[in-house]
Amino acid sequence: MQKAPFAVLFILLFSAAAFCQATPEFTVKKVGEGVYAAVSPDRSKAGSNAGFIVGSNGVLVVDTFTNVASAKELLAEIRKITNLPIRFVVNTHYHLDHTGGNAAFSDSGAVILAQRNLRGWERTENLKFFGPNPKPEDRARVESLVLPDMLYSKAVDIYLGARLVQVRYMLGHTGGDSVVLLPDANVVFAGDLVWGRHLPNLIDATTDAWIKSLDQLLADHPAATFVSGHGEIATAQDVRDFRDYLITLREDVGKAQAEGRSGQALLDTVLPELKEKYGDWGFFDSFAARNIQQTAAELKGEKKVPVPAADR
Ligand SMILES: [Zn+2]
Numbered sequence: 207m208q209k210a211p212f213a214v215l216f217i218l219l220f221s222a223a224a225f226c227q228a229t230p231e232f233t234v235k236k237v238g239e240g241v242y243a244a245v246s247p248d249r250s251k252a253g254s255n256a257g258f259i260v261g262s263n264g265v266l267v268v269d270t271f272t273n274v275a276s277a278k279e280l281l282a283e284i285r286k287i288t289n290l291p292i293r294f295v296v297n298t299h300y301h302l303d304h305t306g307g308n309a310a311f312s313d314s315g316a317v318i319l320a321q322r323n324l325r326g327w328e329r330t331e332n333l334k335f336f337g338p339n340p341k342p343e344d345r346a347r348v349e350s351l352v353l354p355d356m357l358y359s360k361a362v363d364i365y366l367g368a369r370l371v372q373v374r375y376m377l378g379h380t381g382g383d384s385v386v387l388l389p390d391a392n393v394v395f396a397g398d399l400v401w402g403r404h405l406p407n408l409i410d411a412t413t414d415a416w417i418k419s420l421d422q423l424l425a426d427h428p429a430a431t432f433v434s435g436h437g438e439i440a441t442a443q444d445v446r447d448f449r450d451y452l453i454t455l456r457e458d459v460g461k462a463q464a465e466g467r468s469g470q471a472l473l474d475t476v477l478p479e480l481k482e483k484y485g486d487w488g489f490f491d492s493f494a495a496r497n498i499q500q501t502a503a504e505l506k507g508e509k510k511v512p513v514p515a516a517d518r
Pocket of ligand 1: 303
């Protein structure tokens, strides 16, 4: 009898070790000449996907994971490939899982670039991910996030020596999202505008604008490789499937609302419909109910989304 707790403990430790081995924080995948995606499994400490582009005179990093330790691991991976300076970091949006490691790169002199709205949101809007009463240490973490050094409004082109990198503002996911385009390799770093076979976080979303942004991306880059913000590297077909999820969600919620349903009754109607089509996608259990509720609020015109500082 006395040995049982030890046995249980051993099994737990063994499972934890096996689990850690089975889920590394991220995997670096080459998606073009000098273009790399850092793809994280769900619920890894890194928290999201990132990537980097090697030009002839420097490196541009796309997103910095959730924390500085993971970002330093990304820096170490970059150093296995090139010793060129890290000149730029682009934050695709303000969410903590894409900006939390900024310090790892700003400390060594990289310029952090983002769409104009990020600077006002990064240290304020991120607090909501810790609930109505964030713990002091979580508040301190959010309030000490490294902000972008350089802001753009609609579009900016960056030359890494001879290599052109285009950063473009697109609506839908937060109101401050950037995509990073690499024309010479036909790669699109889409940030959280694209989730690869995963349900998205719609906390800040305007889904009608998001669908239009995805249509635009598909029209402009029909054969690109898309690095998603979460999930695997995506093809144009994966992007179409993701766009169709947003369309289905809006249609199913809109239909239930037209039938007079709201609250739990609306959820009970729409959730099984979504599960039938998308139950095998990542984050279904975490996000499906909230996706429905947030889309219901959006369709009723009651959804709150972050407001740019200039418009407050
Ligand atoms: Zn994310």
